[in-house]
Amino acid sequence: MLGFYILAGTAFGFLLSRSGAADYNYIQAMFLFESFQLYGIIGTAVVIGAAGLWLVKRGGKTAFGRPVAIELKPMHRGNVVGGLLFGVGWSVAGMCPGPILVNIGEGKVYALAALAGALVGAGAFGVFYDRLQNLLGLPPLTLGPGEG
Amino acid sequence: MPLILHNLSPLHWSLAGAGIAVITLLLVFISNHRLGISTGFEDICSLVLPQPYFRRAGIRSGRGWRLPFLAGLVLGGFLSAALGGGWALTWELGRFDAVIGFGHVGKLAWMFAGGLFIGFGTRLAGGCTSGHGIFGLSNLEWPSLVATASFMAGGMVTTQLIYRVLFAGM
DSSP states (O other): OOHHHHHHHHHHHHHHHHHTTTOHHHHHHHHTTTTOOHHHHHHHHHHHHHHHHHHHHHHOTTTSSOOOOOOOOOTTTTHHHHHHHHHHHHHSOOOOOHHHHHHHHHHHHTTTHHHHHHHHHHHHHHHHHHHHHHTTTOOOOOTOOOOO | OOTTTTGGOOOHHHHHHHHHHHHHHHHHHHHOEEEEEEESHHHHHHTTTSSSSGGHHHHHHHHHHHHHHHHHHHHHHHHHHHHHHHHOOOOOOTTTTIIIIIOOOHHHHHHHHHHHHHHHHHHHHHIIIIIIIIHHHTOOOOOHHHHHHHHHHHHHHHHHHIIIIITTTO
8 A cells, every 4th residue: 555655645746746736826826816727726626526525435435345434524713723824824835735745846945944844833733732722622632633 | 827847837727626636536445545634744743752642543543644645745746847857956936036035045934934834724724725625625524614714815815915015016
């Protein structure tokens, strides 16, 4: 399976690189309403993804016959607060998490600084989880804020 | 608009969106995983940080597929550059260079600051563009709609502020 994960990531990274999803100009153009490209990408992915997921769940089994088990994300105030903060970061860096790694692969030096910031940010979140949990009503530690 | 990478023409949005959907569905159908990248940051943190948050099952059980998937993302970017005109280190940043124009150190500081918001924000939100925006919306999950609306709003306001207010006259 290791090869499958690397291959899937490589294909995903290549698509992000060549579609504009990992391109600073396209991110800004999306948020300035100057370009339809990224709205089109996300919209198409969601429409086809929704139809496909419905089919996969209806079939109920994976390719290897295991029951399809999709862990749902919990609803909490962090969805809004964290979403807003992430939006600020996406705009500033012109990258969301996947494209940070894609841009590093492309040779864009400054993406290393974005990765360093993201690791410090994610690390701080985990270190201060108990305090944030009270402040924002986050789920218990065993559940976490949602994986993905 | 050409890409910053070698001024390449981007793929059509419908093709890129369909390809992303196929990979998302293969991850579920073959290996029973929901697409999501930002937890990968925690997976990396969990290699060195000892706090209970990084010792939970949700993180430890995901490292085996997320870390290779993340490595694949880097490899995909590398291949895209190598096959699209050659791989080379670059500082090019398109509109940022044309309008804001900070040098290397300023760019690194700017990107580090952006990264802090990305790392903290995505984990607080419980996902990013992939986990909420693509997988969560495809799976018709309410928290993902809330998170997606929030990060799109945050991004729109911030970019409008940066390019239409702060650096508007430049």
